[in-house]
Amino acid sequence: MRNLFFLCAFLLLAVACKSPEARRPVQRSSGSFIKESAERNKKLYKKEEAIINKIIAQNSDKDFESNPNGFWYFYNVKDTLSTVMPKYGDVVTFTYDVKNLEGTTIVSEKEIGLQQYQVDQSNQELISGIREGLKVMKEGETVTFLFPSYKAFGYYGIEEKLGANVPIQSTITLRSIESSEEN
Template sequence: MKKLNFFFLINIFFCLGCDQTESREPLNSKKNDFLNKSVIRNIQINKREEISFLKIIEKDSKSKYNISNKGFWFKILKSSEKNLKPKTGDEVEFFFNIFDLNGNDIYKDDNFNPIKYVVDKEEILPALRYGVKELRTEETGIFLMPSFLCYGYQGDGEKIIPNEPLIIEINLISLKTSNN
């Protein structure tokens, strides 16, 4: 009798243990609602920035602007005959100036100390990282950078407000290729 009760209990455990559990719906959808609103807000910010950039390009109709696959526009102010562009691991030195979309100085480089940077190996503002890679040695470029490549939704806490697109001028003064 004890063996029969034991087998009976084991069969009950197997039957109950193999039952499929059903997933349940979230108790609240606040997180999904927040994410959906965030997506819509970012789409609106990107559209507004793109319209601002197109107005700048239209006013500067004599210049040829290129669009990068990273989402920014740029033009070369001073061309160079050199063929090499920086790639990962190369050491570069450059100067840069940051302006708002009205052309007002935000951060002005006094051309005393160039920024030294190992391409894609050091932390730097994404706008500068991508901008430097579009230039050849001794070239100067103007870059219309969307806020997501600059200081984004936080700003810099000093002069750059949240979600502010920027105009960045970069002068690549030297390039030392890596031996990769």
């Protein structure tokens, strides 16, 4: 009986000292969702780019410029004398509107009101297109931007006003630039 007790104690000790094993996932992901999503987004961008290029071709009287950040713009009011553009940390005051590419107003300048934004430092909820667009402007200029959906409101849109993945145009007027102490 005593041998049986030692045998059981030894087996229990041997089993208890086993190192823990990692649990394996029930379902393994191959990354195909990410690849499919990237392909979908590339197709969407090509489609939106074609629409924007068509608008640019129809408005040959305007001098459109493309930006390496993925949007197009033309100057409504251009300042050819000033060289001051917003830099990191500057506080800019501006107004803007949001329209679809056909020109129908979605959110008016009056609804949005006067905005202030600290360049590249503010957590303000501005779309990336506007944040980047402000950097190509000078004080007093008015610029109309054409943004593909990924630079605009993307997948989320604007509740009850703008659907998902819709490219937009926005006219921005840069009222003032206050240089930060760091510049």
